[in-house]
Amino acid sequence: MLKAVLFDFNGVIINDESIHQDLINELLLGENLRPDVSEYQELCLGRSDRACLKDILSRRGRVVSDEYLDQLIETKTKYYRQEIDNLRSLPIYPELNDFLILIKQRNLKIGLVTGSLVSEVEFILNKAELISYFDVIVGGDEITSSKPEPDGYLLAVDRLNQIDHTLQLKPENCLVIEDTPIGITAAKKAGMQVVGIANTYPYHFMQRISDWAIDYFSDLELERVEKVLA
Structure with a gap:
């Protein structure tokens, strides 16, 4: 049975991929390296x-070295926060708030699993007044792979x-919402069902690589997912 919904962050919660790409490009230029769009898509x-x-x-x-990478990431995080603070409004995806409310109404746990730093995620979620919906947040700085x-x-x-020790959650009780092939692969390797949301890649591509595909959060019928998992 369905017990938890787990979200990716960039490209699912917030539409900030262009900001990340620009900042990575700036770091590469600082290293006297020319940015490459296809390389970013493949590796980032x-x-x-x-x-x-x-x-x-x-x-x-x-x-x-790891220390040098730490410095680069620290620089990127600093400028990311500045970019976000300069925006008139946060580019949170439409319908997200209503969807989170719907999940909570069904007494499902909500988690977030991302490659972004925990501090970066919490900064955005606090700013968007969404952090109270999430029971757990796993960031890229908490795992080695x-x-x-x-x-x-x-x-x-x-x-x-x-x-919640009474939850007895297993991977097969989780539904993951992802926007990239790499994220979908990670969720499937974990033994979870995956929804591919067409924010970064087209809908027909999401259909081919995920268990369900949607254009918007309102397209996802949790009742149907629950019946399939049951």
Whole structure:
């Protein structure tokens, strides 16, 4: 039975991918490297900043220490917050608030699993007044392996069980909402059902790689999902 809904963050909660791409590009220019759109899509979409930067720099023949990566990520986080603060309104996806209310009304747990830093996520969710909906948040700085590995989703299950010992949550009780192939792969590796939302990739592509595909949160019929899982 369905017990929890787990969200990705960038591209699912907030439409900020262009901001992240611009900031990664700025970091690369600072390293005297030319940004490449296809490289960003391959190595960064759906992955943590650490995995993204490490793989891009490695591909370009740069071997950097963890400490150096920490500095790059710290710089990016600083400028990300500045970019967000300069926006007139947060680019939160439409219908999200109503969808979160609907999930809570069905007494389902809500989690968030992302490659972004926990502090970055909490900054946005507090600013959007959404943080109270989320029972657990797993960030990219809390796990050693980035998506498409399932570690983040499995950690979310463990944490939800720690919060409520009567929940007895298993991966098959979870529904994941993702927007990238890497994220969908991670959720499937964890043994979870996956909804592909067509925010980053087209609907027909999401249909091919996920269990359900939607254009908007209102398209997702939780009753139908519950019946399938039951």
